[in-house]
Amino acid sequence: MDLSDRVVLVTGGSRGIGRASALKLAGLGARVAVNYNQNEEAAAEVVAAATASGTDAIMVRGDVSTREGAEAAVKATVERWNRLDILVNNAGITRDQLIMRLSEDDWDAVLDTNLKGAYLCSKLASRQMLRARWGRIINISSVVGQMGNAGQSNYAAAKAGLLGLTKSLAREFASKNITANAIAPGWIETDIVSGLSDDARKFVLGQIPLGRYGEPDDVAGAVAFLASxxxxxxxxQTLNVDGGMVMA
Ligand SMILES: NC(=O)c1ccc[n+]([C@@H]2O[C@H](COP(=O)([O-])OP(=O)(O)OC[C@H]3O[C@@H](n4cnc5c(N)ncnc54)[C@H](OP(=O)(O)O)[C@@H]3O)[C@@H](O)[C@H]2O)c1
Structure with a gap:
C-alpha cells in the first residue's frame, strides 16, 4: 500500500487507536495532520514520530465536538497542503452510567464528541474531497454500537449513529469517487479500557474468540487498508476488528 500522494486528518490522533493510525498512514507515505483536544505533549510525540518516518506532519488542536474545533482541524490541514484526501473520524470519549443515573451532560458530551464531531468533520472535509474527486472517510465506531452494552447507552447510541452516518455518506458520495466506511473495534488496549477491573477484564476475555485484547495496531491496519x-x-461497510466478538 502506497499513500505517498495523500493528505490525512486523524481526529484524536494523539493517543491510542488514532495515534497508531496516524503513524501507520505516515509509514505508508501520507502527510498527516494529528488532531487532539487536550494532550499537546502526546500529539507532539506523534508528529515527531511521523516526521522521523520521512513524511510531513502537523498537529492541530481542536475540540471536534464544536464547529470551531472541527473547522480549526480541517482548516489547518488544508492550509498546510491545499488538500484533504482521507479523514479518519476517530476522536471519542466514554461517560459510562446506567440510564437511570445518566445525566444529560454525559449524554450530550458523548454524542457530541463521537457522533456530531464526525458529522462536522465529514461535512467540512468532503468539500476538499469533492474538489479532488477522490476521498476516503473512515469512521471509528465500536462493537458496542452493534451489540449495545449495559451502562453505555450514550456511547452505543453514538456508535450506532456513526454506522448510519457512514452508509448515508457512502450513498451521497459514491458517484464522486469518495468512499465512506466504518470500523468496529472490539476491546483494544488503550487508555479508554485501562479502568477495567481484573474481574471485568477476565469476563471480557471470555467473549473474544481469538483469546486476546486487540492492539491499536490491529485497528490501524484496517484503517490503512480502507484508505488505500x-x-x-x-x-x-463496517469492518469489525474485534477478535471475532461479532460475526454477522
Ligand atoms: N479502545 C477500545 O477498546 C475501543 C473500542 C471500540 C471503539 N473505540 C473507539 O476508538 C476511538 C479511539 O479510542 P481509543 O481507545 O484510542 O481512546 P483514547 O486512547 O482515550 O484516545 C482518545 C483520543 O481522542 C481524542 N479526543 C477526545 N475527545 C476529543 C475531542 N473532543 N476533540 C478532539 N479529540 C478528542 C483524545 O485527544 P486528547 O488526548 O488530546 O484529549 C485522544 O487522542 C474512539 O472513537 C473510541 O470510541 C475504542
Whole structure:
C-alpha cells in the first residue's frame, strides 16, 4: 500500500487507536495532520514520530465536538497542503452510567464528541474531497454500537449513529469517487479500557474468540487498508476488528 500522494486528518490522533493510525498512514507515505483536544505533549510525540518516518506532519488542536474545533482541524490541514484526501473520524470519549443515573451532560458530551464531531468533520472535509474527486472517510465506531452494552447507552447510541452516518455518506458520495466506511473495534488496549477491573477484564476475555485484547495496531491496519486503493470498491461497510466478538 502506497499513500505517498495523500493528505490525512486523524481526529484524536494523539493517543491510542488514532495515534497508531496516524503513524501507520505516515509509514505508508501520507502527510498527516494529528488532531487532539487536550494532550499537546502526546500529539507532539506523534508528529515527531511521523516526521522521523520521512513524511510531513502537523498537529492541530481542536475540540471536534464544536464547529470551531472541527473547522480549526480541517482548516489547518488544508492550509498546510491545499488538500484533504482521507479523514479518519476517530476522536471519542466514554461517560459510562446506567440510564437511570445518566445525566444529560454525559449524554450530550458523548454524542457530541463521537457522533456530531464526525458529522462536522465529514461535512467540512468532503468539500476538499469533492474538489479532488477522490476521498476516503473512515469512521471509528465500536462493537458496542452493534451489540449495545449495559451502562453505555450514550456511547452505543453514538456508535450506532456513526454506522448510519457512514452508509448515508457512502450513498451521497459514491458517484464522486469518495468512499465512506466504518470500523468496529472490539476491546483494544488503550487508555479508554485501562479502568477495567481484573474481574471485568477476565469476563471480557471470555467473549473474544481469538483469546486476546486487540492492539491499536490491529485497528490501524484496517484503517490503512480502507484508505488505500486496494479498498476502492468498498463503501458503506463496517469492518469489525474485534477478535471475532461479532460475526454477522
Ligand atoms: N479502545 C477500545 O477498546 C475501543 C473500542 C471500540 C471503539 N473505540 C473507539 O476508538 C476511538 C479511539 O479510542 P481509543 O481507545 O484510542 O481512546 P483514547 O486512547 O482515550 O484516545 C482518545 C483520543 O481522542 C481524542 N479526543 C477526545 N475527545 C476529543 C475531542 N473532543 N476533540 C478532539 N479529540 C478528542 C483524545 O485527544 P486528547 O488526548 O488530546 O484529549 C485522544 O487522542 C474512539 O472513537 C473510541 O470510541 C475504542
Amino acid at each position: 486503493d486496494a479498498a476502492a470498491y468498498i463503501t458503506g
